[in-house]
Amino acid sequence: MKHLRFVVAAASVVxxxxxxxxxxxxxxxRPESPKAPVSRSNAKSAGYAGTMTISADKTTLNNGGVIxxxxxxxAGKPVYLExxxxxxxxxxxxxxxxxKGTGKRPYRFYLTTEMPAxxxxxxxxxxKEKIEASKKDGKKxxxxxxxxxxxxxxxxDVPASIKxxxxxxxxxxxxxxxxxxxxxxxxxxxxxxxxxxxxxxRFRSLExxxxxxxKINPDGAFRAEIPIxxxxxxxxxxxxxxxxxxxRSNILTFENKISFPLVYLPNAGTSVNVFGPFFLTLAIVxxxxxxxAGGGFIMNPLFVSIWPLPHTxxxxxxxxxxxxxxxSGIYNYSKIKFIxxxxxxxxxxxxxxxxxxxxxxxxxxxxxxxxxxxxxxLLVLAGLMVWQTTPGYLEKNKxxxxxxxxxxxxxxxxxxx
Amino acid sequence: xxxxxWGHEFKVNIFLxxxxxxxxxxxxxxxxxxxxxxxxxxMTIGLGLPMYVVVGSSLLAIFFNTLMGSMRHFQxxxxxxxxxxxxxxxxxxxxxxxxxxxxxxSPLMVKRIAAAGxxxxxxxxxxxx
Numbered sequence: 125m126k127h128l129r130f131v132v133a134a135a136s137v138v139x140x141x142x143x144x145x146x147x148x149x150x151x152x153x154r155p156e157s158p159k160a161p162v163s164r165s166n167a168k169s170a171g172y173a174g175t176m177t178i179s180a181d182k183t184t185l186n187n188g189g190v191i192x193x194x195x196x197x198x199a200g201k202p203v204y205l206e207x208x209x210x211x212x213x214x215x216x217x218x219x220x221x222x223x224k225g226t227g228k229r230p231y232r233f234y235l236t237t238e239m240p241a242x243x244x245x246x247x248x249x250x251x252k253e254k255i256e257a258s259k260k261d262g263k264k265x266x267x268x269x270x271x272x273x274x275x276x277x278x279x280x281d282v283p284a285s286i287k288x289x290x291x292x293x294x295x296x297x298x299x300x301x302x303x304x305x306x307x308x309x310x311x312x313x314x315x316x317x318x319x320x321x322x323x324x325x326r327f328r329s330l331e332x333x334x335x336x337x338x339k340i341n342p343d344g345a346f347r348a349e350i351p352i353x354x355x356x357x358x359x360x361x362x363x364x365x366x367x368x369x370x371x372r373s374n375i376l377t378f379e380n381k382i383s384f385p386l387v388y389l390p391n392a393g394t395s396v397n398v399f400g401p402f403f404l405t406l407a408i409v410x411x412x413x414x415x416x417a418g419g420g421f422i423m424n425p426l427f428v429s430i431w432p433l434p435h436t437x438x439x440x441x442x443x444x445x446x447x448x449x450x451x452s453g454i455y456n457y458s459k460i461k462f463i464x465x466x467x468x469x470x471x472x473x474x475x476x477x478x479x480x481x482x483x484x485x486x487x488x489x490x491x492x493x494x495x496x497x498x499x500x501x502l503l504v505l506a507g508l509m510v511w512q513t514t515p516g517y518l519e520k521n522k523x524x525x526x527x528x529x530x531x532x533x534x535x536x537x538x539x540x541x
Numbered sequence: 542x543x544x545x546x547w548g549h550e551f552k553v554n555i556f557l558x559x560x561x562x563x564x565x566x567x568x569x570x571x572x573x574x575x576x577x578x579x580x581x582x583x584m585t586i587g588l589g590l591p592m593y594v595v596v597g598s599s600l601l602a603i604f605f606n607t608l609m610g611s612m613r614h615f616q617x618x619x620x621x622x623x624x625x626x627x628x629x630x631x632x633x634x635x636x637x638x639x640x641x642x643x644x645x646x647s648p649l650m651v652k653r654i655a656a657a658g659x660x661x662x663x664x665x666x667x668x669x670x
Contacts, residue, residue: 214618237618301613391621398627405631406638413639414648415655419632420574422659425666433624439573440619444611445632446575450604457597464594467544467553468601471584474559475576475602478566479609483617485571498572499666502659505578509656513649524592531547531593 176373178365184379187386187395188354191378192347193363199344201367202248204279207350208240209380211357213393215239215326216436217318218293218488233291233303233488234318239326241357241393243282245334246348247274252336263492265330267320274334279366283319284312293488301484328432328491355395355432358382392437401427405445420446421505425498428491435494436486460535546594553588561587562602570610576603 178195185191197203216235223230247255251274258270271277291304298304310318327333338348350363358380365373382388388395405423412419420442427438457463486494511517542555561583569576580599584590614620664670 387623387627389621389624391618392624396627401624401627402631405628406635409632409635410639410642411655413636414643414646414651416648416652417578417655419635420569420572421578422662424573425662429665436614436617436619437621437624439571440611440614440617441573441621441624442628443570443573443607443614444620444625445628447604447607447611448629449632449636450575450600450607453600454597454604457600461547462593463597463601464544464546465601466542467558467594468598469605470542470555471558471562471598472602472605474563475566475606476609478563479570479606480613482567482570482572483610483613483619485567486573486614486619487617494572495666495668497568499663499668501568501572501574502663502666506656506659506663508578508582509652509659513652513656518649521592527591528593528596535547 175371176365176367178363178373178376180363180376180378182378184381185352186380187382188352188356188380191350191352191363193350193365193376194345194347195365195373197340197344197346197365197367198371199342201344201371202251202275203338203340203346203365203367204248204274204276205246205338205348205350205363205365206280206282207242207244207246207352207361207363208282209242209357210360210362211241211390211393212238213241213326213391215322216487217322217325219321220488231293232307233293234288234322235291235303236286236288236319236322238286239322240282242352242361243323243327243333244350245271245276245280246337246350247276247334248338248340248346249336255330255334255336259330265324267324267330267333268317270330270334271320275368276334278369281364281366283323284316286315286319286322288315288318288322290318298484298488299481301480303484303487325490326434352380355386356380357393357395358388389433389437392433394432396431400431404430415509417505417509421502425495425502428494435489435491439486440483460532460539462532462535544590544594551590551594553590558584558588562606566606566610570606570613573610573614576606 176195176197178193180194181192182189193205195203214235214237216233219232219234220229222228254273255270258265258273268277271280288310290307290310292307293304309315323333332353335351337350338346340346346365352361361378361380363376363378382395385398386395387398404426405419408419408423408426411422423442424435424438427433427442428435454463489497512521542553544551544553562580565576565579565583569579577599580603581595584595584599585592611620
C-alpha cells in the first residue's frame with residue numbers, strides 16, 4: 125500500500141514526460157517537410173500554365189493584414205483566387221446524416237492531417253449576393269454548393285489533393301474506442317466533396333472560407349485586397365489564381381510572422397496571445413477552488429467560445445493539466461491515511477473504462493453538440509450548487525465538516541507520531 | 542462491499558458506485574472536465590458514505606479517469622503541447638492562490654454567485670440568448 129501512493133504520484137509526472145512520444149499516433153504528427161498540400165498537376169492545365177501572371181504588394185505580413193494581389197486574366201472571364209497556408213492541422217467529421225440516396229445513416233468518420241491551417245477562396249465581387257444567399261442557410265451552408273454557384277469549384281485545387289482517411293464506424297467499435305475499419309481511398313470526385321465538408325467542419329463559418337473580394341476590369345485586369353485575419357498560423361502562405369480548369373496562374377508565396385506574446389498552438393492551428401489563456405486559466409482555477417468544482421467545467425466552454433479552438437483540442441489539453449494537482453492531493457491525503465484504497469481503486473477501475481471510451485466520443489460530435497451537452501451539464505452543476513446552499517444541506521454539512529475536521533486532526537497527529 | 546475507514550465499517554453498494562463512476566467518467570473524459578462535483582454526491586447520497594470517507598477516495602477514483610482520459614486524448618491527437626504549457630503553470634499557481642482566498646471569504650456567497658454564473662453560461666451555450 126505504501127508503494128502505491130508513490131506510484132500514483134509519479135504516474136502523472138511520468139505521463140507528462142514520456143507519453144508524448146510513447147502514444148503519439150503517427151498520423152497526428154505534422155509532415156516533416158513543409159509540403160504544399162497541392163499539386164497543380166491537372167493534365168489539361170499543364171500546357172496553359174503561366175498564361176496568367178499575378179503579383180502581390182508584399183511578401184511578409186505581421187500577424188495578419190491585407191495583401192493586395194493584381195494580375196491580368198483573359199477579358200470578360202471571372203477570376204478566382206485560392207489562398208492557403210503551408211502549415212497543416214487535423215480535421216475530422218463524423219457523417220451520421222441520413223443519406224438522401226439510400227435513406228440510411230452512413231456512420232462514417234473522415235479524418236485528415238493535411239488540412240491547411242488557413243484556407244480561403246476568393247471570388248469576383250459580383251458574386252457577393254450568391255454568398256449572402258448561402259449565409260441564409262445558417263449552419264446548414266454547403267461549401268460545395270457555394271463553389272458550384274459561383275463557378276469557383278473548377279479553381280480550387282487544394283481540396284482535391286488532401287489525403288483523407290475514412291473509417292466505417294460501428295456502435296460497438298465506438299464503445300470500445302476504435303475508429304472503425306479503414307475504407308478504401310475515395311475517387312477524386314468524392315474526395316473533393318468530402319474535403320469541402322472537412323473544410324467546413326474545420327473553419328465553421330462561411331465568411332472565413334469564401335470572400336467576394338476580387339475587382340475585375342472589363343479588360344481582364346483584376347485586383348484583390350485579401351484580408352488575412354490575426355491569430356493565424358505563422359509561416360508560408362500561398363496564393364494562386366485561376367479562371368477555369370485551363371487558365372491558371374503562377375503560385376505566389378508570402379510569409380505571416382507572429383511574435384511574442386503571440387504563440388502558435390500547432391495542433392489547434394491558432395495563434396493566441398499567451399496572456400489570454402494564462403490569466404483565464406488562473407482566474408478559473410482559483411474560482412474552481414472556491415466553489416469546489418474543477419476548472420474544466422468553466423474553462424472548456426469559455427475556451428471554445430472565446431478563441432477559435434477545436435473542442436477536441438480543448439478537452440484533450442485541459443484534462444492533463446489537473447493530473448498534477450490531483451496526484452498531489454492524493455499524496456497529501458494518503459500521508460494522513462485518508463484514502464480508502466479498496467473503495468477508490470474499485471470505483472477508479474470502472475472510471476478507467478469510462479475514460480477509455482469518452483475521448484473517442486469527443487471526435488464524433490460537432491462543436492455545437494459539444495456546447496449543447498455542456499450547457500446541460502452546467503445547468504445540473506448550477507442546480508447542485510444551489511442545493512448545497514439550502515438550509516437543510518448546510519445543517520447536515522456543518523456536522524459532516526466538524527467530523528471531517530476531527531478525523532483529519534486525529535489522522536494528522538497519528539501520522540506525525 | 543464492506544469499506545473500513547478509521548475503525549468504522551460501511552456497507553457500500555459497489556455495483557451502483559461502479560455504474561455511476563463509469564457514466565461520470567465517460568461524460569467527463571468526453572468533455573474534458575474532472576468529475577468531482579458529480580462523484581461526491583454519488584458517493585455521499587448514492588452510496589451513503591460520510592464526507593470524510595469520500596473526500597480522499599473520490600479523488601483517487603477520479604485520478605484514474607483523468608489519467609486514462611488524458612492518455613486517450615493524446616492518442617487521438619487531441620493534445621496541444623504549447624497550449625498545455627501555457628495553462629499548466631497557471632493551474633499550479635491557481636492551486637496555491639485559491640485556498641488562500643477561500644479562507645477569507647464566505648463559501649455560501651461564492652456558491653450562490655457561482656450557481657448564477659454557471660446558469661448564465663449554460664443558457665449561453667444552449668443558445669437561449
